[in-house]
Amino acid sequence: MPDPEAKSAPRCLYCRRDSAQVPLLPLRYREEEVWICPQHLPILIHNPAQLAGILPGAEHFALDEDAGDHHD
Numbered sequence: 436m437p438d439p440e441a442k443s444a445p446r447c448l449y450c451r452r453d454s455a456q457v458p459l460l461p462l463r464y465r466e467e468e469v470w471i472c473p474q475h476l477p478i479l480i481h482n483p484a485q486l487a488g489i490l491p492g493a494e495h496f497a498l499d500e501d502a503g504d505h506h507d
């Protein structure tokens with residue numbers, strides 16, 4: 436018996452755990468909703484290139500801090 440709920444159940448994009456196992460944070464990316472758990476949110480923040488295989492273009496999320504000229 437098909438279970439459409441299971442198919443669309445949010446899962447962390449990184450570890451694939453669902454909200455029965457971990458809290459999930461919703462993200463909007465390219466008009467789609469994706470989810471990430473708090474444990475993997477730092478990857479999105481600090482090492483988004485690690486997500487490049489999961490989120491297309493993730494390798495470009497990080498600002499190039501070396502190129503930044505924001506020091507006064």
Ligand SMILES: [Zn+2]
Nearest residue numbers: 447450472475
């Ligand atoms: Zn996760």
